[in-house]
Amino acid sequence: MSREKTEVPYGTLDLLILKTLETGGSMHGYSIARRIEQVSESLLRLSQGSVYPALIRLEQEGWIRTEWGVSETNRKVKFYSLTRSGRKQVQVEVENWQKANALVARFLEAAP
Amino acid sequence: MNQRRGLARALALLRKRRLERELSGEIEAHLELAARDAERTGMSPEDARLAAHRSFGGIEPMKEEHREQRSFVWVETLVRDFRYGVSSLWNDPGFTLVAVAVLALGIGANAAMFSLVDALFLKPLPFPHPERIVRVWEAPELGSINGINTMDLLDWKRMNTAFDALSAERPATAALTGAGEPVRLPVMLVSADYFQVFGVSAQIGRTFRKEEEESGASATIVISHATWQARFGGDPEILDRAVMLDGEPHQVVGVLPPGAFDRDETSIWKTLIYKPEQMNRGFHWLRAVARLKPGVTIEQAQQELTAIDKQLSDLSPDWKRDWGVAVERFDKRLVGEKLRQSIYIAFGAVVMVLLIACANVANLQIARGVTRRKEMALRAALGAGRGRLTAQLLTETLVLCLAGAVAGMGIAYGLLQAAKPLLGTSLPFTADLGLDLRVTGFALGAALLVTLLVGLLPSIQTSFGNLSQAINQGARGSSSSREMVRRTIVTCEVAVSLLLVCGALLLFKSLLQLQQVETGVRLSNVITTSVDLPLGAYPNSERAAAFYGTISERLRAISGVEQVSLSTDLPLEGVRQGMGISVPGRDGGSTIRYKRVDENYFSAFGIPILAGRSIQAQDRAGTPLVVVINEELAAQLKLHLELDNPVGKIVTVGTPNYLNSTGSSPPMEVVGVVRNERIGALDAAGSEPVAYVSLAQVPRQEVKLILLTQIPPATVLPEVRATLRQVDPTLALGEVRTMEQIHERSLSGATQPAWVIGVFGAVAVLLAALGIYGVVAHSVSQRRREIGIRMAMGARSFDVLSHLIRNGMMIVGLGLAIGLVGTFALTRLMQSQLFQVSALDPSVIVAACVCVVLVGIVATLLPASRAAMVEPVTVLRDEG
Numbered sequence: 001m002s003r004e005k006t007e008v009p010y011g012t013l014d015l016l017i018l019k020t021l022e023t024g025g026s027m028h029g030y031s032i033a034r035r036i037e038q039v040s041e042s043l044l045r046l047s048q049g050s051v052y053p054a055l056i057r058l059e060q061e062g063w064i065r066t067e068w069g070v071s072e073t074n075r076k077v078k079f080y081s082l083t084r085s086g087r088k089q090v091q092v093e094v095e096n097w098q099k100a101n102a103l104v105a106r107f108l109e110a111a112p
Numbered sequence: 113m114n115q116r117r118g119l120a121r122a123l124a125l126l127r128k129r130r131l132e133r134e135l136s137g138e139i140e141a142h143l144e145l146a147a148r149d150a151e152r153t154g155m156s157p158e159d160a161r162l163a164a165h166r167s168f169g170g171i172e173p174m175k176e177e178h179r180e181q182r183s184f185v186w187v188e189t190l191v192r193d194f195r196y197g198v199s200s201l202w203n204d205p206g207f208t209l210v211a212v213a214v215l216a217l218g219i220g221a222n223a224a225m226f227s228l229v230d231a232l233f234l235k236p237l238p239f240p241h242p243e244r245i246v247r248v249w250e251a252p253e254l255g256s257i258n259g260i261n262t263m264d265l266l267d268w269k270r271m272n273t274a275f276d277a278l279s280a281e282r283p284a285t286a287a288l289t290g291a292g293e294p295v296r297l298p299v300m301l302v303s304a305d306y307f308q309v310f311g312v313s314a315q316i317g318r319t320f321r322k323e324e325e326e327s328g329a330s331a332t333i334v335i336s337h338a339t340w341q342a343r344f345g346g347d348p349e350i351l352d353r354a355v356m357l358d359g360e361p362h363q364v365v366g367v368l369p370p371g372a373f374d375r376d377e378t379s380i381w382k383t384l385i386y387k388p389e390q391m392n393r394g395f396h397w398l399r400a401v402a403r404l405k406p407g408v409t410i411e412q413a414q415q416e417l418t419a420i421d422k423q424l425s426d427l428s429p430d431w432k433r434d435w436g437v438a439v440e441r442f443d444k445r446l447v448g449e450k451l452r453q454s455i456y457i458a459f460g461a462v463v464m465v466l467l468i469a470c471a472n473v474a475n476l477q478i479a480r481g482v483t484r485r486k487e488m489a490l491r492a493a494l495g496a497g498r499g500r501l502t503a504q505l506l507t508e509t510l511v512l513c514l515a516g517a518v519a520g521m522g523i524a525y526g527l528l529q530a531a532k533p534l535l536g537t538s539l540p541f542t543a544d545l546g547l548d549l550r551v552t553g554f555a556l557g558a559a560l561l562v563t564l565l566v567g568l569l570p571s572i573q574t575s576f577g578n579l580s581q582a583i584n585q586g587a588r589g590s591s592s593s594r595e596m597v598r599r600t601i602v603t604c605e606v607a608v609s610l611l612l613v614c615g616a617l618l619l620f621k622s623l624l625q626l627q628q629v630e631t632g633v634r635l636s637n638v639i640t641t642s643v644d645l646p647l648g649a650y651p652n653s654e655r656a657a658a659f660y661g662t663i664s665e666r667l668r669a670i671s672g673v674e675q676v677s678l679s680t681d682l683p684l685e686g687v688r689q690g691m692g693i694s695v696p697g698r699d700g701g702s703t704i705r706y707k708r709v710d711e712n713y714f715s716a717f718g719i720p721i722l723a724g725r726s727i728q729a730q731d732r733a734g735t736p737l738v739v740v741i742n743e744e745l746a747a748q749l750k751l752h753l754e755l756d757n758p759v760g761k762i763v764t765v766g767t768p769n770y771l772n773s774t775g776s777s778p779p780m781e782v783v784g785v786v787r788n789e790r791i792g793a794l795d796a797a798g799s800e801p802v803a804y805v806s807l808a809q810v811p812r813q814e815v816k817l818i819l820l821t822q823i824p825p826a827t828v829l830p831e832v833r834a835t836l837r838q839v840d841p842t843l844a845l846g847e848v849r850t851m852e853q854i855h856e857r858s859l860s861g862a863t864q865p866a867w868v869i870g871v872f873g874a875v876a877v878l879l880a881a882l883g884i885y886g887v888v889a890h891s892v893s894q895r896r897r898e899i900g901i902r903m904a905m906g907a908r909s910f911d912v913l914s915h916l917i918r919n920g921m922m923i924v925g926l927g928l929a930i931g932l933v934g935t936f937a938l939t940r941l942m943q944s945q946l947f948q949v950s951a952l953d954p955s956v957i958v959a960a961c962v963c964v965v966l967v968g969i970v971a972t973l974l975p976a977s978r979a980a981m982v983e984p985v986t987v988l989r990d991e992g
Contacts, residue, residue, distance in 0.1 A: 029138055030145040047169025048146070052138065053177040060120035060182065073148060075141040078134070 026081040124183035197508035215516025218469030220523025221462040231543040240311040245442040248400040259396035274413035277308035278402040287844035290356040294844035314366030337370040339379035358646030359842030376541035414439040446540035454865040509567030517559035602883040606927025609876035613960040616873035619866035632789040633717040642846035656811035675820035677712035691766035708807040724759035724784030731806040737780040745801035881971040889975035900987030909980035920972030
C-alpha cells in the first residue's frame, strides 16, 4: 500500500458520502465506497468498511434513507439515498467545509 | 447529539439482533461485490477474495465502531455486567445471602426512618396550598402564645382582609348514644368556615353554612369518613339520620373524604354557637386556624391583626392592654421538640447501622476478592482493561445492593407496621406513614450510595492486583495491604458499635431513673375513667353536684369496689387549669395548678394529710369555700407571701365558673396541707404548687372517676357502665385506664427511643462481631501452615491461641479508643433526652466497653480455637 495516500481527514467522510449520494442517487454501500475511491483517484487511503458506521450515523440523523434492493450478485442489500433534509445538510456541510478551508488558507498565506 | 438520533440509538438497543444481522449481510454482499470486481481484472478467485478483504479493512473493529455509532454501548455493557453479576452471585449463595441480609437490614431501617422523617418534616401537609394555612393566637408578650377570647376573635373575623377564612376551634367531647354501646367521642367545636381553612369539602353532603353558627340554629354536625365507617357502618342514608349526641338529636350534614382527618383524634365537628355569657374579652378559651388569601404573607397578616387589636385595645380588660397577636405557620407546633429530637437521634443511629452494614459487606467483598483475583488476573491478561474490570465488579456490587434495597423495603414495611401502634397519638394527624414513591426513591438512592461505599475499594483492590503475581500465587499467599484494609474496616465497626451501645445504655439508664421517680400516689388497683356532662341536661352547678353525689354513691355499692373518688384531673397527666392565688391585704400573688377533688381523693391515692384536714363531705354548695394546698404551695406562700402556718388562713383563689366562660377570685379558707403528688410528667423538675378545691363547691362538667378495687377492669366495667346508665342513659364513659397504664404511658416518650436505639445498638454489635470473626477466621485459614510449623517446633496450643486472641483484641482495643472519642463528641447531643443521667455517665461507658470487649472475645475465640486444634502433621502434608 502506497505511503503517499492520506487518511480520510477527520469529519470529512460524512461530506464525501453525502456528496456521492447527491450525484449518484440511490447506491449500496460497496458502490459508495468504490465511488469515493474512484473520485479521489487513489489519493485517499480508505478502508471500505469504514463507510458503514458513517452510514448508520447519517441514517439516524435523518439525512439518508435506506431501501432494500438486490445487488449485482443477486443478494438482498440496503440502498442508500438522500432525504430532503439530507440535501439541505449537503449545502450546510459544503459551506462549513469552505469556511474552514478559507480560514486555514489565510493562516497559510500569512505565514512567512 | 439531537433528540432524533438519541431516540434512534435508544431504539437500536432493542433492535440489537436485527441490526447485527443486517450489518453482517451488508458486509458479505460488499465482499462478494468486491471479489467479483477483482476477478474481472483477471485475479484468481482466491486472490480476488483476499484483495476484497484487504481493501475492506478490519471487520471486527468496524463492527465495534458500528455498534458505538448506532447505539449506547455502555448500556449494553451494563446489561451484560448486570447479568454476569447476577449469575456470579447466584453461584455463591452463602455470601450473597449474608450480604443481602445485612444490607437489607441497613437500608430497611433507614427507609423506615426516612418515611417517618418525610411524613413529619418534609412532605407538605395533605391540603391544597398548605403554606397558606396558619394558626392565630393572642400573644401576652413577644414569643409567647395564648388562647383567644370570643369577642376579639369575632372582631378579627369581621375586620380582617388578610384571610380567606378564619375559624375558631374548641375541643370537647360528646356521648354518642343509639349507635351501639354508648361511647364518648372527641368533638371539635368550630366556626362555619373551618373546612374552608383546610380546603376540604365533604364527600357526602356538605360542610357547614354560615347560618348554622347563629344562635338558635338547629344542631348540625360533620363526621369523618372513619367515624362514618366505624360508628354508622358506612350507612349511605346517614344524612337522613338524627344522631343522638349528649341526649339531643343532631343532623349530619356531611361526611368528609377519607384521608388526613381520619387520623385526627376528632371524629365529629359541630358549629360553635356562642352563649351570651361567653361573649366577653377576658376568657381565653378558643384557638384559631386561618387560610391566608393568595399572595398575603404571614407578616402582613400579623401586621393587620395587630393594627386591629390596637384599635380595639380600649375594649380589653386593663390587665391585657399590651397583649399582641401572633400568626404562625400551621405546622409549627405539630411536632413537639422532644419527638423531633428523638427522631433525629434514631435516624443517626440507623445511619450508623447502615455504615456498619456497608463495612461488613465491603469486608466480605474483599475476602471474596482474594479468591477471585485469579479470575480477574486471567481476564486482564486476555485484554480486559482495568476500568472495565472495576466497572464489572462495581456492577456486581450494584446487583447486591439493589437486592438489599428490595429486601430492605420489606423490612421497612415490617418496621413501620410494628411502629405505628407504638407511635400512635404522638404523631400529628397530618402525618401519613407509609412506603410511597419518595421512600422507594430514598431506598434506591441509599442503595446507589452504598454501592459506591461498598464497591469502590474492594473492586479497585481486586482488579489492581499484580497480575502475574496473582496468577502464580497459590492459595496460601496473603496480601498484607488487603489485610490492613480489612482490619481498619473492622476497627471502625467496633468504634461505631461502641457509640451506639453507649447511646442505648444511656437511654435505658435514664428510663430506669424515670421509673424510680416517686409519684406520691398509689398506682396499683386503681381504675380510672371519665364522664362529661352535657350543658343541655346539666345547665348549672347544682345539677352537676347532684349527679356527682348520686354516681359516687351508686358506684360504691358495686361489690368489690373499695373506694370511689371524683376529680377533675388525674395524677401524672398534668393539670390543665392554671390560676392565681393571693392573700387578702398583701401585695403580689402566686400561680398555682387548680384541681377540683371530692372528699375521697386523698385517701384513694394514699396522699397523706400533713396538717389540718382533708376535703370533707360537708364542704358542699352553700357552705364556706375551702381549699387544701400541697407542701410546695405552702412553701411558696411562706416564701412569697409570708404566710406561715397556712391552715385556717383565708386566701383568694382564681376560680372559673361552671360554664368555663369567666371567673372570679373568691376568698377560701385553707383547711389542710397534703404531701406533694406528681401532677405532671415524670421528668419535670421539682414539684408544682397545687390548690385542691372541693368539687362539690365548684363543679365542672368533665370529671374523672377513680375506682379503688382488687377486681380486674374487664370484670368491673360492665357494672360501672350499667350504673351510669341507671343514673343517666345519655352519658357514656370515656377511656378506661388503670393508674399503672397511665404511669406506663407517661414513660413512653422515654421507652420507645431507648428500645429503638437498643435494638440498633445490638444489631451493630452483632455485625461488628461478624466482622471480627471474619478477620480472625481469615487470618487463621491463611496462616494454618505457619501455625502448623510453630506447633511442630514445640509451640503449645495455648501460645497459638493467645497470639490469635491478642491479634483480635488489638482490633477491639483500637476500635474502643476511637469509639470513646466519638462517644465523648456525640452523646452530648442526647443530653436533652436524658433524665438525671450525664451524657458521659462513667458507669454506662464502662458497661458499654465491657459489653463490646466480651462480644469481641467470643468472636475471636471461635475461629482461634479452631487454629489451636490444628494437627501440625496434617497441615504440613496438605500444603507441603
